[in-house]
Amino acid sequence: MTKLEEMIQRAGTIAVLGHVNPDGDCIGSCLAVYNYIKDQYPQKQTAVYLEAADQKFSYLRGFEEIRGQWEGEAADLCVCVDCSDRERLGPFVSCLDQAAESVCVDHHVTNEGYAGENIIEPAASSTCEVLFYQFEEERISKAAAECLYTGIIHDTGVFKYSNTTSRTMEAAGRLMAKGIPFSDIIDDSFYRKTYLQSQILGRALLESISFLDKRCIFSVVRRKDMDFYGVDKNDLGGIVEQLRIIEGVECAIFLYETAPHTYKVSMRSNRIVDVSRIAAYFGGGGHIRAAGCTMSGSIHDVINNLSLHIEKQLRESEHV
């Protein structure tokens, strides 16, 4: 029996937490843990606490039961998934602090292990992949399988990013064998865009600017653009990915304004730049080819600061 299962068995009340700005792997991981516990141990009191999640994930069982606020009641066990550090738990960090026991399941290289027990596998594509191998396979229900599969496709860009391994495909294949509607999951949660989401993507591509000899590209969406199109941060997913696949680009940066002179930064790289190092330097984190942070200053300052680090890494790579 895995450590995670042992801890779940010991607990009567369980709180499941993910990170702020929850993405597919985060929501998939939280609901996979939730459904796995509900299926195996229906007598346990289990709840998922997350910031408002994108409605496109509402096909996942338990989505409607996600709570946006913690009532302040200490749980026997707090399970933190896909969250690289305490700060990224946002307002729910006190739920972790007050729980009798805690466990973190994650795949971020920058995770230093902030919970009581830490199951961190930086080589795994996604937290959902880590969870698949933590759960007993025959006890994974179709509903839990849909959650795990969702997380895996989101963090691998549908099995395309360099974090995808044969072990990832093995997990995905065994999840498919549970009879999940995998084509619908991929289209509905990954590729489908609303008209407005497509418009803002088009605008971001149109206004993108390349630098460092066209090896880098960036684009920004300002608050006023978001207001004009009537979109929020959940509508901006996938923009940095489109920038990354532009021919000749090594490093792509996407910014959106969260407050005056404050920008959420998403970075992607293809072969050379370790963007997690740059994000960590500016107080964020992530993975070698996909990372993020929040920076303040003018757009010019933000890009200049990032550019210095990217240029340094590109130069170093030429000298080895």
Ligand code: 5GP
């Ligand atoms: P994205 O660019 O899609 O928001 O994030 C890419 C990766 O970087 C994800 O694994 C995400 O968890 C991580 N990440 C993004 N922003 C932050 C941040 O502000 N802090 C930390 N620690 N990680 C981040």
Ligand code: MN
């Ligand atoms: Mn993840």
